[in-house]
Amino acid sequence: MKNHILSGIKLTLVCIVFFAGVYTLFIWGIAQLAPNNGKGEIVTYKGKTYYSNIGQAFTAPKYFNSRPSAVNYNSAGSGGSNKGPSNPEYLAEVQKRIDTFLIQNPGISKSAVPAELVTASGSGLDPDISVQAAKVQVNRIAKIRAIEPQKLYQLIIENTQQPVLGLFGPEKINVLQLNIALDKLQS
Known part of the structure; x- marks a missing residue:
C-alpha cells in the first residue's frame, strides 16, 4: 500500500508540473506567434x-x-x-x-x-x-x-x-x- 501511495503522489506532482507549467507555457508560446499575440x-x-x-x-x-x-x-x-x-x-x-x-x-x-x-x-x-x-x-x-x-x-x-x-x-x-x-x- 505504501508503494501505491508514493507512486500516486509522484504521478500527481509530475502531472501538476507538466499541465500547470510546461503545457501552459507551450500554448502561451504558440499564441505569441498569432496576430496580436493571441489576444x-x-x-x-x-x-x-x-x-x-x-x-x-x-x-x-x-x-x-x-x-x-x-x-x-x-x-x-x-x-x-x-x-x-x-x-x-x-x-x-x-x-x-x-x-x-x-x-x-x-x-x-x-x-x-x-x-x-x-x-x-x-x-x-x-x-x-x-x-x-x-x-x-x-x-x-x-x-x-x-x-x-x-x-x-x-x-x-x-x-x-x-x-x-x-x-x-x-x-x-x-x-x-x-x-x-x-x-x-x-x-
Whole structure:
C-alpha cells in the first residue's frame, strides 16, 4: 500500500508540473506567434474598440443582423441558454425572433430564414453568420440605405471568409467587419 501511495503522489506532482507549467507555457508560446499575440483581432472604428472574434449586437435595420446571444453578448459570461429544442420557453423565444425577422424583412418566407439568425450559438458570442444569412438581409438594407442590392452582394463576396485550407468549416462572414465595410461604402 505504501508503494501505491508514493507512486500516486509522484504521478500527481509530475502531472501538476507538466499541465500547470510546461503545457501552459507551450500554448502561451504558440499564441505569441498569432496576430496580436493571441489576444484576438482588435478593430477600432469611430473611436470605439471591438474584438472581431467576439459577437456584437447588431439589431438596427440598417445593418446586417448578428446572431442572437443567450448571454447578451457578455464575453465575461459566455454560454448558451441550456434549454432543449422542445422547451416551450425556448420555442417561444425562437418564434418571436422569427416573427421579428419576417416583419423587418417583408417578402421573405419563414422557411428562408436561416437558423443562425434566430438561434443563439453555444457560446452566445459567435461573431459570424453564413453567406445565406447575409444575402437574405440584402433587400431590407438596400431599401433603408438607398443602395443598389448588387453593391451589397459584392460587399458580401468581398467579406466572405473561405474554409480553412479550403476544406475545414463553412464559408462565413464576420458581421462586425461586414457592417464596418457597409458604413464605409456609404461614406
